[in-house]
Amino acid sequence: MISISDLSVRVAGRLLIEHASVSIPDGMKAGLVGRNGAGKSTLFRVLTGTLSPETGSVSLPKQARIGQVAQEAPGTEDPLIDIVLAADKERAALMAEAETATDPHRIAEIQTRLVDIDAHSAEARAAGILSGLGFDEAAQKRPASSFSGGWRMRVALAAVLFSEPDLLLLDEPTNYLDLEGTMWLEDYIRRYPYSVIIISHDRDLLNTAANAIIHLDQQKLTFYRGSYDQFERQKAAADELQTKARIKNEAQRKHLQSFVDRFKAKASKARQAQSRVKALERMGTVAAVIEDHVQGFTFPEPEKQPASPSLPSKTALSAMNPKSRSFRISI
Ligand SMILES: Nc1ncnc2c1ncn2[C@@H]1O[C@H](COP(=O)(O)OP(=O)(O)OP(=O)(O)O)[C@@H](O)[C@H]1O
Numbered sequence: 106m107i108s109i110s111d112l113s114v115r116v117a118g119r120l121l122i123e124h125a126s127v128s129i130p131d132g133m134k135a136g137l138v139g140r141n142g143a144g145k146s147t148l149f150r151v152l153t154g155t156l157s158p159e160t161g162s163v164s165l166p167k168q169a170r171i172g173q174v175a176q177e178a179p180g181t182e183d184p185l186i187d188i189v190l191a192a193d194k195e196r197a198a199l200m201a202e203a204e205t206a207t208d209p210h211r212i213a214e215i216q217t218r219l220v221d222i223d224a225h226s227a228e229a230r231a232a233g234i235l236s237g238l239g240f241d242e243a244a245q246k247r248p249a250s251s252f253s254g255g256w257r258m259r260v261a262l263a264a265v266l267f268s269e270p271d272l273l274l275l276d277e278p279t280n281y282l283d284l285e286g287t288m289w290l291e292d293y294i295r296r297y298p299y300s301v302i303i304i305s306h307d308r309d310l311l312n313t314a315a316n317a318i319i320h321l322d323q324q325k326l327t328f329y330r331g332s333y334d335q336f337e338r339q340k341a342a343a344d345e346l347q348t349k350a351r352i353k354n355e356a357q358r359k360h361l362q363s364f365v366d367r368f369k370a371k372a373s374k375a376r377q378a379q380s381r382v383k384a385l386e387r388m389g390t391v392a393a394v395i396e397d398h399v400q401g402f403t404f405p406e407p408e409k410q411p412a413s414p415s416l417p418s419k420t421a422l423s424a425m426n427p428k429s430r431s432f433r434i435s436i
């Protein structure tokens with residue numbers, strides 16, 4: 106369980122999150138949505154501990170590993186497959202130690218642990234991830250420095266996926282993926298064995314990969330179970346109820362106020378007028394719904410990346426795919 110309690114976050118003097126609380130059960134694949142500039146990426150900085158909140162706290166299970174795509178995409182001379190393999194720090198350390206260890210007891214321990222963490226399948230798993238993100242076998246052996254920035258971001262994504270953190274944070278990963286890569290990632294997230302929070306404006310991705318939505322809205326965080334479409338329906342229903350309550354509240358207030366206005370000067374009715382003034386105070390008001398959601402709009406899927414360096418036919422495959430991805434959410 107990830108527990109965010111009473112969280113307030115201020116950036117450059119502006120309060121982005123104010124006394125927000127939300128709990129995310131383990132293993133959830135949650136989409137984090139909210140309008141541009143709401144503070145979604147900032148919330149990630151709080152989750153990773155790079156930004157301190159003004160109030161409140163975030164609590165994660167003890168020793169939970171958080172992973173996100175490295176800001177600095179790898180650009181070294183190392184082959185892609187090695188970069189991805191190195192992302193599993195424990196495996197890398199054990200492999201290095203196995204080379205030099207002489208104590209038979211320690212060697213046995215290392216071997217047992219390597220079996221426990223499924224180290225023998227590591228290369229195949231790393232290759233599978235790279236392949237899903239568009240790198241064929243030959244490309245996997247090429248140095249990272251031979252790829253452009255967008256392709257290096259995919260390598261960084263592959264690395265964090267391979268490291269299998271307990272909480273995986275993804276901030277708009279479709280920015281550097283083509284359609285085929287996006288669809289592969291959706292499937293990967295859906296089957297991911299641990300928790301994921303993904304910031305995305307891609308309705309299809311959220312519907313396919315997420316089973317919960319966290320809405321950052323008016324400085325608050327709200328957790329909804331279900332896909333993006335289900336969230337939108339729940340939110341629309343809640344907004345409708347709130348609007349109805351506001352209209353009813355306003356009508357009642359108007360009625361009470363007119364009584365007060367009519368009779369406040371009349372000595373015989375002064376007490377009733379006074380009690381209605383009190384009733385008005387007790388009632389309070391219902392806030393208007395601020396519309397900043399729904400209204401998906403058609404947005405033709407642009408070709409964000411050049412064709413795969415190794416398999417140019419993938420672009421053609423993406424273009425032919427009948428799956429519609431024409432909706433971006435507007436929150
Ligand atoms: N280091 C910073 N210094 C000053 N202002 C910042 C800084 N980082 C973020 N902001 C501001 O804080 C607000 C929230 O930014 P953030 O990047 O968290 O929003 P977001 O919800 O991720 O938006 P988007 O959907 O556009 O990515 C924005 O108004 C942004 O301009």
Ligand SMILES: [Mg+2]
Pocket residue numbers: 145146147276
């Ligand atoms: Mg952002």
